[in-house]
Amino acid sequence: MPTSSEGTIFPYTCRMELQHDLFLRAAKGEEVPRPPVWLMRQAGRILPQYRAIRERLRDFKELVETPALAAEVTIQPVDELGVDAAIIFSDILVIPEAMGLPYEMEEKRGPVFPNTIKTMADVLRLRAPEDAAGQLHYVYDALEITRRDLAGRVPLIGFAGAPWTILAYMVEGKGSKTFSLAKKMLYTQPELAHQLLDSITETTLLYLRQKAAHGADLIQIFDSWAGILSPQQYQEFAIPYLRRLCEGLQPIPVTVFAKGAWFAMPEIAQLPCAVIGTDWHMDPQQVRQWVGPEKVLQGNMDPCQLYASPDVVFAQTQQMLTQFGRKHIANLGHGVYPDTPLASVKAFVEAVKSYTYPISR
């Protein structure tokens, strides 16, 4: 297995040539014959192959932390669904854990942090960014194995949570409808929040550079809880840190997916990212107006639409492609839900792969 020098910001240079680079070319805004397609959470419970592996294991974290298995489930959707990109199987919460706040993944309840951040002393007690990013060799190893086993079939996406979303978990300690504890910190202890966001950003940047060095071709940043901030808060506590990540990762292409942050689309459009993710609330033409002609858009079918029959899914997917037009990567507007029928997921992928853009420009 080839290894790369630690700390370089350039993607993994000693690797097999990509045989199928449609996804990367589209992400960079190049002209392509059809949009590429992948699904958020494609490596997961929708696949019987995934469920078979998961059943043998103690818990979700064992899968995240075992590189050979993480690599195996990363590649499953490439084999089974024929998607145009793989995304490394992992979790956004490996970052707070590496920083010194371990999490547990409780069945049905989701992630829970026994310790949370309340004071500046708590922030100062966290691991320094380099030490924290150095905890995550199991992720880097999973990327290397995936890269080797993909053998250039499709590009590999690496990812991390956006700093605000990671702060939300570190302060709240668990999922929440309102994240009122985390938002309270932004309103009442803004310096503390900025200090924590700074640490998270620095750690995430080192981590993502390592991910790229170990084989990720593109980085997607998930701002899963973007949608609960006010526009002013998003401006102050999210955008500057997203900017630091995008700038610090250059020239690696970055996708920013800020779920629910319709109100910040014009600001997100100003980030030096290649691709902007869109959720299912956003009308493709409206979001194109908001962000201008340059950025590639990714999304955005409602994951619940895949509960419909395969022929309905096929037709609605091609309708979505027509609405987006060029500079588009086909995906859902959220992760695919675990109980989605596989036949409909396949219809979604096939609808994109059998589509061609009209010739006229």
Place this chain on the structure above:
Amino acid sequence: MPTSSEGTIFPYTCRMELQHDLFLRAAKGEEVPRPPVWLMRQAGRILPQYRAIRERLRDFKELVETPALAAEVTIQPVDELGVDAAIIFSDILVIPEAMGLPYEMEEKRGPVFPNTIKTMADVLRLRAPEDAAGQLHYVYDALEITRRDLAGRVPLIGFAGAPWTILAYMVEGKGSKTFSLAKKMLYTQPELAHQLLDSITETTLLYLRQKAAHGADLIQIFDSWAGILSPQQYQEFAIPYLRRLCEGLQPIPVTVFAKGAWFAMPEIAQLPCAVIGTDWHMDPQQVRQWVGPEKVLQGNMDPCQLYASPDVVFAQTQQMLTQFGRKHIANLGHGVYPDTPLASVKAFVEAVKSYTYPISR
């Protein structure tokens, strides 16, 4: 206690003259010297008086179902905070329960329905709208008592959940981040969904007319889960039923608060409602553009902003008032959170009450 004839759609005629009708005049679009103010969930845990009553009781439902106590907590914020309107203490889930699906309110977990709607047979088994609305005398009694004890001090708001939000609970059976079961019904069994929405709408309309007949001056419709639908789904499964409610309630003024439904604002603006609620994501000037000059807007401070100190809250509240300008009812963009400091809630109310619109138009 005066009684009104059942079934009339006109508000309670035999009642004390309102001494303070600022809220109603503003809701009707009349020119007023300052915006009126109230808070969603003002009758609740923020008040020590409420917590004292709640501690004596078995559970939340006992309070909802005991008219004298519901009336007492309805009036508490008028006494303690000096708000310009009272809102009857109740729950949107009394409607599904009256239709034949009882709910339990579990501490921390929220509402849970032991039985849910899955098939047309389940829908046909529900109580007919008139029978269902007839189950809710405890609400009508609470309104009468509140009306008597308010003695014309401020107007009284009645409310219900929007049909889509009620369907979401009846199908999902509990709160959910995705409401994917309920949305699945919309995509895979649209006729069943429409049949259920029709029953809910008819029941809700009869219920709200009774609420008005028993003392509610204005009706607010909470579409709490509006924000998880796609624009197309909102158009098909929400707007037509909201329209039936608004039309069926005329001439009673109606407020429609569709949380998270920024994408449907232009359609909501076309409803025959008096007031449109806005959540904290919406920029006052932008939403005014979306809905045009006619409608009164209600909202929209982020409830987390009230965690700040009273002087900060005071300043930020007045800033919000300036942004909204006229045709505005001051409120939060969501229900006030239970752990909000009372001093900051009071600062919010005082900031509105000490504000006057600039004289120039």
